[in-house]
Amino acid sequence: MITPQEIKNKAEKKYTSFLQSLVENIPFSKINIRGDKSYTKSSLPEFEKEIQQIISQSKEKKGFGYTLEFQKVKTKYLGVQDLPISIYFDNEKDFLKFLGRKNEVELFSKSTKCILETFPELKNWLIKNPLKVIANQAEWESILKVCKYFKQNPKPNLYVRELPIKVHTKFLEKNQSVIRELLDILISAHIKIDEKLFEKRFNLKYAEPQIRFKVLDKTISDRFFSGIDDIAIPVSQFENLNLPIKKVLVVENKTTLYTTLTLPRMNDTIAIFGSGFSVFNLKYVRWFDNLKLLYWGDIDVQGFEILSQFRTYFPHTKSVLMDKHAFNKFFEDDNGTPRNIYTKLNLTDEEQELYEILKTNNWRLEQEKISLEYANNFFDEY
Incomplete structure (x- = not known):
């Protein structure tokens, strides 16, 4: 029963x-x-x-x-x-x-009436998402203020907290999820549909990631940067750099970036701190397409996965100091971080073979453990 x-x-x-x-x-x-x-x-x-x-x-x-x-x-x-x-x-x-649910439904009816009176085009969203209307019951007045502003100013080019909307300074940040869904409908013709970051998607300024790089050619550092050779700039500015270089060395770890200036003189070259999987910040640097790209990462599963990721943006990337010879010479029985990735990676046959060995045995050789003498000799002959 x-x-x-x-x-x-x-x-x-x-x-x-x-x-x-x-x-x-x-x-x-x-x-x-x-x-x-x-x-x-x-x-x-x-x-x-x-x-x-x-x-x-x-x-x-x-x-x-x-x-x-x-x-x-x-x-x-x-x-x-x-x-x-x-x-x-x-x-x-x-x-x-x-x-x-009597009181809840009374509030729901008031909210939906107000929403539809303001933006009739949201009716289908309301039908599909009634529980979201209820979940945001106390915030609809402010949410609609935000939507009205973007409807009138679809490309603000301001920081979130600069927006002239009479809501709490952190309101938009705390309510991004529902506001994003609504703006996708209300200003669909103006959004950057492929961007996931809220600020990029809706034409706002944001605190951009910094690209840190070292100029390995003193002539270039003197000519373009008043002799400064260790530089960090926003990614959008880095995407528009115009330097007379022919080669870029991307290193995974910050310590290795510090030591790159001890390498043999490398004409027409800069070294970039890739910061692990943050190499995705470089994916729109299209002037890389015509340069020689070198990637030097840890000899572990993550190092090769980052290399693979970087190659999805720049297929012509070549790995350096990530081979069996370097691994066998400097390996100190360090353990890596277990991974459960089974997708096909963008690796050469030799790289894939070493990757499988590292994955099976959970081994790691951090790039800092490769001696400077060994690295210097490698790049001296490169």
Whole structure:
């Protein structure tokens, strides 16, 4: 026999579709609850107890809630008994009072009315996301202020906290998820659809990642940077650099970047701190396409996975000092970080073979452990 709690659980599952019908102005229709459990057959007292439980929470006893319809049925073990053949809510008031959602729905109706009056084009979003309307119930006035501003200024080119909107300074940051969904609809013609970062997507300024690099050719550092050879600039500025270089060395770790100036003189070359998987910040540096690109990372699974990632942006990248000879010469039995990546990597056959060895044995050789003398000799002959 179905229990009152099971009836409530099933009624809760009907709640979302009820809210959707309110947005669509569909009149309330009877909500049926399927009573799909059979009666307990062990004894008449147990059967009567089950019946009394569901009756005790019904509209008949409480004045609201679900209605029960009974029918005399000849049972196999208990003879002729009155069994509930239908459980339903025949009006909105009974349904909402049973769920304890009356006040919530009143606020929902006010919110959806206000949203639709301001932006009728959000109707389909409301139908698909009624629970998000409720989850943001206390914030809709401010959310709509933000949306109005972007509707009138789809390309603000300001920092989030500079926006002239009368909301709390951190409001937009805290409510980005729902605002993003709405702006995707309201200003779809102006967004950068492929950008995931909120600020980039909606034409805002943001604290850009810094690209740190060292100029390994003193002639270039003197000519373009007043002799400064250790430089960090925003990624957008780095993307527009115009230097007379022919080669770029990307190193995984900061310590290795510090030591690159001890390398043999490298004409027309800069070294970049890739900062591990943050090499994705370099993916739009299209002037790399015509340069010789070298990647020097740790000899571990992550090092080769970062190399693989970098090659998705720049397929002509060549790895350096990431080979079996360097590994065998300097390996000190260090453990790596286990990985469970099974996708095909952008590695050469030799790199893939070493990657599998490192992965199987969980080995690591950090690039800092390769001696400067060894690195110097390598680059002196490169």
